[in-house]
Amino acid sequence: MSLSIEKEVDLDLEIDYEDIAKLVIEKALDYENCPYESEINLILTDDEGIRVINKEYRNIDRATDVLSFPMVDYEFPSDFSKLEDYTDDYFNPETGELVLGDIIISIPKVYEQAENYGHSIKREFAFLVCHSMLHLFGYDHMEESEASIMEKKQADILEQLGITR
Template sequence: MSLQLAWSNEQEEYEISESLIALLESALDKAAAVEGIEEGEIALTFVNNQAIHELNKEYRNIDRPTDVLSFAMNDTVDEDLDIVYILEEGQQLEGIPDMLGDIIISVERAKEQSVEYGHSLEREIGFLFVHGFLHLLGYDHQDEPSEAEMMGKQEAVLAQVGLIR
């Protein structure tokens, strides 16, 4: 499987450990396997409430911070845009994974929610990450049946990586 996670930390309130990233990569592998996703790249960015508030206002017209935002590449690609790669004879285009999209998590909000729900910060960030990943694939929770389906998938993946409540 060539699913890749590229991450960056743009907040200073909480340290993002290598063990957390390894846990998220494991959750990503499990969720991708269930969904039949074998390749692609996800960009994950950790921010604070102020940064996610600005993004939420700019892209969703909602004037408040949120916990996670997902921006699927297939939602924003201009279908009329042609990308041409000029290759020399015998060359192959390799090593460029399909970009699935961006997931932005407010670590500050995740911390608040972990206290509110009575579980670890790692569990909350894992939940938000898998939630964001499913949004990248087109899942939503606009009604009860779709919310139940999404929640079931999230909880199953989190249980597989030991992030239970």
């Protein structure tokens, strides 16, 4: 797995965010039985940075906690069965890795939400990475049935890592 982390702002997370991100991403890849070495980009920004991206790509002019930009079009979430038919579209030609996509997290939102939900910064950061990974696998939470599937997967992954509330 290749993880590229770009820190756009000089804000300290007070946690080992690189190790936590790798741990959660690897567990999510295993949990969803991804058969490929994968490439993920993680961008850490502030509220203004994520607001600009949210406005540009989703036409929503406000800060949010996390944005996910999947690079794979799945027929069904985590359906890896036909991806090799589209090697040029989904795999990095230099590494052969499946390019899953980008995760963008607002560091101030990590702190704010950890406090609001009464859990640790580590747990909130891990949750946002996990949530976003599921989006990169094609899951969504627009419908109640989709949301319950996603919520269960998030809880399972974080529980298996011992990162709970």
